[in-house]
Amino acid sequence: MADAGRxxxxxxxxxxxxxxxxxxxxxxxxWPRAHRAAYLVLHDAAAAEDVAQEGFLAAVRAxxxxxxxxxxxxxxxxxxxxxxxxxxxxRALRREVGAEQALETxxxxxxxxxxxxxxxxxxxxxxxxxxxxxAVVVLRYLLDYSPGEIARMxxxxxxxxxSRLRRGLDALQRGVxxxxxx
Amino acid sequence: xxxxxxxxxxxxxxxxAGAEERAWEVVRAAYAEREPAPRRRRLLxxxxxxxxxxxxxxxxxxxxxxxxxxxxxxxxxGEPNAEPALARLPAPRMLLVTSERxxxxxxxxxxxxxxxxxxxxxxxxxxxxxVATAGHRLVAVEPNGDPRWSLSRPGRPTDARWSPTPGFRIxxxxxxxxxxxxxxxxxxxxxxxxxxxxxxAWLPRANRTVVAYARxxxxxxxxxxxxxxxxxxxxxxxGVEEILWTPGGRVxxxxxxxxxxxxxxxRPSGTPTGRLEKGQVLLDAVTVPRDELxxxxxxxxxxxxxxxxxxxxxxxxxRLIGPRELYTGPGHLRDLALSPDGRWLLAGWPEADQxxxxxxxxxxxxxxxxxxxxxxPGGTGSAPFPRVAEWxxxxxxxx
Numbered sequence: 195m196a197d198a199g200r201x202x203x204x205x206x207x208x209x210x211x212x213x214x215x216x217x218x219x220x221x222x223x224x225w226p227r228a229h230r231a232a233y234l235v236l237h238d239a240a241a242a243e244d245v246a247q248e249g250f251l252a253a254v255r256a257x258x259x260x261x262x263x264x265x266x267x268x269x270x271x272x273x274x275x276x277x278x279x280x281x282x283x284x285r286a287l288r289r290e291v292g293a294e295q296a297l298e299t300x301x302x303x304x305x306x307x308x309x310x311x312x313x314x315x316x317x318x319x320x321x322x323x324x325x326x327x328x329a330v331v332v333l334r335y336l337l338d339y340s341p342g343e344i345a346r347m348x349x350x351x352x353x354x355x356x357s358r359l360r361r362g363l364d365a366l367q368r369g370v371x372x373x374x375x376x
Numbered sequence: 377x378x379x380x381x382x383x384x385x386x387x388x389x390x391x392x393a394g395a396e397e398r399a400w401e402v403v404r405a406a407y408a409e410r411e412p413a414p415r416r417r418r419l420l421x422x423x424x425x426x427x428x429x430x431x432x433x434x435x436x437x438x439x440x441x442x443x444x445x446x447x448x449x450x451x452x453x454g455e456p457n458a459e460p461a462l463a464r465l466p467a468p469r470m471l472l473v474t475s476e477r478x479x480x481x482x483x484x485x486x487x488x489x490x491x492x493x494x495x496x497x498x499x500x501x502x503x504x505x506x507v508a509t510a511g512h513r514l515v516a517v518e519p520n521g522d523p524r525w526s527l528s529r530p531g532r533p534t535d536a537r538w539s540p541t542p543g544f545r546i547x548x549x550x551x552x553x554x555x556x557x558x559x560x561x562x563x564x565x566x567x568x569x570x571x572x573x574x575x576x577a578w579l580p581r582a583n584r585t586v587v588a589y590a591r592x593x594x595x596x597x598x599x600x601x602x603x604x605x606x607x608x609x610x611x612x613x614x615g616v617e618e619i620l621w622t623p624g625g626r627v628x629x630x631x632x633x634x635x636x637x638x639x640x641x642x643r644p645s646g647t648p649t650g651r652l653e654k655g656q657v658l659l660d661a662v663t664v665p666r667d668e669l670x671x672x673x674x675x676x677x678x679x680x681x682x683x684x685x686x687x688x689x690x691x692x693x694x695r696l697i698g699p700r701e702l703y704t705g706p707g708h709l710r711d712l713a714l715s716p717d718g719r720w721l722l723a724g725w726p727e728a729d730q731x732x733x734x735x736x737x738x739x740x741x742x743x744x745x746x747x748x749x750x751x752x753p754g755g756t757g758s759a760p761f762p763r764v765a766e767w768x769x770x771x772x773x774x775x
Contacts, residue, residue, distance in 0.1 A: 214404060214407060217403070217404070217407050218404070221399075225399065225400070226392070226397050229389065229392065229396065229399075230384075230389055230392075233387075233389045234384060234387065239390040239391060239395070242389070242395075246399060247398075247399040247402055247403070250399065250403045250569060251402070251406050254403060254406045258408075259679070273758065275454050276756045276757075276758035277758055277759075279756055279758075280476070280755045280756055280758055283707055283755065284477060284752075284755075292698070303559070314580040316380070316383045316384065316387065317387055332384070333426065335380045335381050335384060336381060336384045338381070349757070366380065
């Protein structure tokens with residue numbers, strides 16, 4: 195972990211000094227989780243790619259102001275997850291029927307269909323939550339932030355984070371149980 | 377919970393590897409184009425003291441606060457005593473703003489109307505219509521959002537601008553071509569090929585329908601769209617980002633490094649900005665009454681932008697009192713727009729999340745806070761800062 199932190203600080207310093215290879219190392223280290231987090235909140239691969247990419251572009255723009263001693267991940271994750279929430283809300287407002295249908299299809303499998311792998315039932319359970327709830331679950335259980343950190347990242351009271359986590363966990367538990375019953 | 381984490385990590389993300397490569401190409405290109413700031417000094421300069429970091433002390437001091445504290449340094453304190461909401465404009469008429477939600481009209485009383493999910497927009501000369509672009513469509517809408525006509529194109533129209541002269545025409549870019557269409561949506565045709573990705577600019581207050589545009593080779597041409605006659609062309613200039621017409625009817629081009637004003641025969645007459653020092657970048661410029669210009673000069677070393685008003689259009693030869701600083705603030709001041717009565721200048725201030733209104737004479741400052749949320753109601757405030765398109769509309773010329 196300490197090595198990873200040292201690497202990251204070196205990459206940030208290198209990127210600030212103009213090293214594209216240092217920036218690439220930083221990108222390769224952080225892209226998979228940032229992209230996955232956006233996908234789990236949005237349930238739309240193209241939109242997740244855009245959102246994660248925006249996060250890295252914001253990082254490039256802010257590179258000169260970034261302090262190498264600070265961890266890069268929380269900075270990036272905050273941008274990506276907040277943007278994913280905004281995009282999901284805007285899409286709901288615009289009634290993007292395609293996306294809604296995609297979610298409905300995922301949430302309601304054909305009767306008698308054989309259960310998929312565990313990740314599929316988790317996706318189904320996540321789909322039943324709002325983007326705000328999904329974001330909290332993703333930050334807690336994929337990206338490993340504490341409820342206090344999540345509260346600060348999303349600008350929410352800690353109690354709201356805890357209640358969203360409870361509701362998210364209940365939904366995920368129901369999803370997993372349904373799969374076990376079948 | 378480690379099971380849940382493992383399951384979330386096992387969820388297949390469609391085309392994961394392809395997305396990573398595509399994103400890396402975009403990020404790499406953005407990194408290659410960025411202007412690195414000179415290394416910062418250990419001691420804060422007085423100017424940097426302005427860049428008050430919006431850190432909640434309790435959050436920053438706690439262990440989790442230290443973890444998430446890095447991003448907080450992106451925000452700066454803007455103008456103190458800023459108004460909490462855009463409840464009115466300091467000058468009458470209408471403001472056109474584009475945000476992630478689309479194009480908005482803001483009226484003098486602060487009321488805002490979302491015209492639709494448009495990427496770009498521009499007013500007609502008297503503000504009776506807006507021409508907007510979205511995907512493959514060019515659309516003329518009324519200020520209440522009702523569409524009047526729509527033109528579908530195989531490419532993606534951008535940078536649509538409505539001519540200020542009778543006989544109204546609209547120019548827009550499509551890929552590397554420049555096209556013209558009538559104000560009623562008829563008569564769409566090609567005007568030029570191999571144009572640069574720069575918004576065309578109509579000659580204001582004239583009885584000829586003249587537009588200036590940048591070619592891909594860096595030459596800026598002014599042509600009469602009715603006759604096709606070329607009025608003049610400038611020498612090649614690298615990196616033209618904006619074309620302006622001065623109130624006196626001369627063309628000016630803005631690059632990141634200089635603002636050049638040209639004579640009516642297309643020859644350069646001077647650089648009002650003078651020679652910028654290393655690390656300084658021009659962000660924007662706007663023409664103001666009495667044949668003057670205001671430009672935004674960003675100093676990367678100090679991390680601040682200065683708005684400068686100048687009447688020295690001919691390279692050091694000043695008509696009256698020379699350049700004077702209107703305002704200096706941390707971060708970037710951009711998207712300059714002049715009020716229709718020519719008295720107020722608006723600048724977008726992304727890092728402070730503010731709109732800054734400056735009265736040119738007598739000087740006065742008004743600022744409005746929380747602009748991102750104004751144009752992203754219900755959002756978390758993390759949407760991109762909105763862009764000011766235009767402040768409509770300048771008074772008709774005296775005949």
